[in-house]
Amino acid sequence: MAIETVSIVGVGLIGGSFGLALRAAGFTGRIIGVSSPRTIEAALRRGAIDKGGPLEEAIPESDLVYLAQPISRILEVLPEVSRLARAGALVTDAGSTKREILERAGGCFAEGPFFVGGHPMAGKEQRGVERAEADLFAAATYVLCPLGSDLPVTPIVDEFVSWIGKIGAHVVLLPAEVHDKVVSWTSHLPQLLSTTLAASVGKQVAGEDLLRVAGPGLRDMTRLAESPYEMWKDILATNRGAVEQALDRYIADLQALRSDLGSDEVEQKFRSAGQVRLALTTKP
Amino acid sequence: MAIETVSIVGVGLIGGSFGLALRAAGFTGRIIGVSSPRTIEAALRRGAIDKGGPLEEAIPESDLVYLAQPISRILEVLPEVSRLARAGALVTDAGSTKREILERAGGCFAEGPFFVGGHPMAGKEQRGVERAEADLFAAATYVLCPLGSDLPVTPIVDEFVSWIGKIGAHVVLLPAEVHDKVVSWTSHLPQLLSTTLAASVGKQVAGEDLLRVAGPGLRDMTRLAESPYEMWKDILATNRGAVEQALDRYIADLQALRSDLGSDEVEQKFRSAGQVRLALTTKP
Known part of the structure; x- marks a missing residue:
């Protein structure tokens, strides 16, 4: 197994559901949450994460970094995440628009860790880890937007794509503009x-x-x-x-x-x- | 009990559901369906009506006439229904617009039977008695539009209003234009x-x-x-x-x-x- 530790940054409806879905699909590695103390507490109670921690500690330990904050926070945090992530790790996001996020990521993921943009087409009108569900992604389309013309060929990227399938979603590869x-x-x-x-x-x-x-x-x-x-x-x-x-x-x-x-x-x-x-x- | 025989003219989704709902709410009188032979057969199978019959036979026997056809058919049939209905009977409809129907009814319900326009705010995107449901009207608003400024005060109108309540709907009295x-x-x-x-x-x-x-x-x-x-x-x-x-x-x-x-x-x-x-x- 290439992915042993996952960080979920922003453990709300989507981040929390991703943690619950990974667990329900059989993921046995560690899941670290990066969020406010109140959210971490709720996420631990829901079983969406195993522990909470600050960005500076969580990212360097992770094989997969899942950014599930609001788009403006993802844009802000990308440069720091790219510095903190270790070589070979995969950083991905769940933001609802992709062009600006991919532009920002293109400027800071030149070497070391990989970046692939993501957009799970799932959600509901309420927010928060309290509303998170292990089957939120079931039958959903999950868009992936690579920085280049195709996904990087690495075991971690392959395994991430296979986890998307295991949580019930259907991958569609698209350029960010499309x-x-x-x-x-x-x-x-x-x-x-x-x-x-x-x-x-x-x-x-x-x-x-x-x-x-x-x-x-x-x-x-x-x-x-x-x-x-x-x-x-x-x-x-x-x-x-x-x-x-x-x-x-x-x-x-x-x-x-x-x-x-x-x-x-x-x-x-x-x-x-x-x-x-x-x-x-x-x-x- | 003032209402012993009901005719449902047009036994589709709404007409069929009205029959099923009356039965489920404890109505023990007769329910006659007026529709095409194929629809009558399906409505009998669903238990929405007790028997089928032509308009000329069904209307004169009925205390309550429920017109649940398309609006254009209701407009066409109103003069004939007003002639066939017996004095004291209540004729009502389930058309989705009310102004033209009330105008037409005003011209032919001067004496004898009563007319009250109706619009049950229930439905779904599919049609037909096959999709009818006894609880289609549960928690629905049921608009009534009287010909005058208020409902006629007769035992049959009172009982019809009470059946609307028993099938789970909530009556709102409105002028047709509103x-x-x-x-x-x-x-x-x-x-x-x-x-x-x-x-x-x-x-x-x-x-x-x-x-x-x-x-x-x-x-x-x-x-x-x-x-x-x-x-x-x-x-x-x-x-x-x-x-x-x-x-x-x-x-x-x-x-x-x-x-x-x-x-x-x-x-x-x-x-x-x-x-x-x-x-x-x-x-x-």
């Missing part, structure tokens, strides 16, 4: 539509009695509106161009639908949408 | 956002592999895109003004959010949206 464009459509736009829908309905439909004149559709369509801005601030800041483009194109499509009301075009749009939905819900 | 405006925001706009999202993502994200680079958020936000256009055609046709206004205001809000990207305004919108979401998910 990842960021795709998620602007599949994740960032849906979030902004949900937030705007909840805010607009709240303005237009006065009173909680009338708000209850709603079916299950509105509940689905506003679930993402529970997501905390703290997380989205970094995502929107590091993918602004793609998000603006997705918003512009979506607004144009919505305006076209509005003009088409009453014509057969609307039926065609419902049929296209139904086909895309089918593709989204069909297992590979 | 109902149609509220649902343009809480139901019709969310549907069009979901349909447009699925269609736009399908255009912009090429290939099923990239479509899978998505988290649970996109699945929530596109569930409604499975809804059949056949149902939405009538809804959009009978509530076009309100739907256009909701679309225009939502598009303006989305454009404002796009302009606000990078500013503190976005945080404020996430907070407002989170509060509305909380109100939507808090039990009364």
Whole structure:
């Protein structure tokens, strides 16, 4: 076994779930958590980590370093992590945008430890290790973004990829720019539509009695509106161009639908949408 | 017991669920289904009705007539139903828009049977009596729209309202115009956002592999895109003004959010949206 010690930096929903998932999948090595004392305590109680420790002690001991903080913290900490990590170790992250993180990593992972960007497409609208789950990654897509055109060929990288499979996720290898464009459509736009829908309905439909004149559709369509801005601030800041483009194109499509009301075009749009939905819900 | 015989006209998801729900809530009278022979057969198999029969025979025998067809069919059949129904009977419907149905009913229910418009805020993206469920209405809002300013005071209307409570739903009394405006925001706009999202993502994200680079958020936000256009055609046709206004205001809000990207305004919108979401998910 090449990976004997793992550091999880930022033991929240994703970091905590990664620890629980590794354990549930049979990982028998050490898992060190780097987080605030309160989070470390909660993570120990949940069994997501074996011990807590400061960055300066945890990183040099680790074969795999898993950065699961907010994107802005990952960007800040990357240079220090690259200095602390030992030669041959793998540093990876779980940030929701990849272009800026890969640019930063490219500048500091020239030699010694390896870096591979990651984005597990899993999560929920609540945060914290208290909500972590061993099966959070089950059936999820797990994007990996290499610094070069392909993953480094080392036993540790191979083993990390095999652990991703063992925790139930499905690896997709993508350049960071392609990842960021795709998620602007599949994740960032849906979030902004949900937030705007909840805010607009709240303005237009006065009173909680009338708000209850709603079916299950509105509940689905506003679930993402529970997501905390703290997380989205970094995502929107590091993918602004793609998000603006997705918003512009979506607004144009919505305006076209509005003009088409009453014509057969609307039926065609419902049929296209139904086909895309089918593709989204069909297992590979 | 004032209601001994119920006719359900259109035994699909809603009509079938109403029959199953009445039975599960302890209704011991007769339930007659009026639908195509194939649907009647399926409804009998599900136990949603006791027998099938043609409109001309079923309506005159009934204390309660429950119209659960598409809106355009309800509009067509109302004059005939008003002629066939006996004095004192209650005719109600389950159509998703109410203004046009109430206008039509106002013209033909001057005397004899009573009419009260209804809209159970329950449903799912699939149709048909095969998908009907006895608990479809559990915890749902059930809007009633009287022809006048209040419900008619008759034992049959009282008993119908009490059955709505027994099947688990919560009655809200609204004028038809208010109902149609509220649902343009809480139901019709969310549907069009979901349909447009699925269609736009399908255009912009090429290939099923990239479509899978998505988290649970996109699945929530596109569930409604499975809804059949056949149902939405009538809804959009009978509530076009309100739907256009909701679309225009939502598009303006989305454009404002796009302009606000990078500013503190976005945080404020996430907070407002989170509060509305909380109100939507808090039990009364």
